[in-house]
Amino acid sequence: MSESQAKPSRRGFVLGAAVAGAATAAVATLPKTVTPELPVAETTPPAPANGGGYRVSEHVKRYYKTTQV
Template sequence: MMSTQSNSGRRSFFTGMGALAAAGIAAKMASSPPGTTPPAEPEPEPPAGSGYRLTEHIQKYYRTTKI
């Protein structure tokens, strides 16, 4: 049977972790000026040889072939 002290310690640990996470989120939100959005992360480049990709060069070619 588990002791009450073990459960109490576990609960306080998770409560502390939750408070720490909430404080981190609040600090992050307070550091950015209101009305601004964080910069979008660039899309990762697919590995070489991963198949067909619609690039700007190919789109330009398609535009030139339209009648």
């Protein structure tokens, strides 16, 4: 092994493991924050009563225009 490369040591490994364990314990004991749920807006119209469900909407029309040769 060359002089420029640091040789891994047990002391460094144990120190790193202790720091990682302490960080894990700190995160586990922090109080949980609850984000308020936002109301979900109804963005899609209801399904047709007689079955089906395919609708030609504006974005579908734009897609069809891009596929024309």
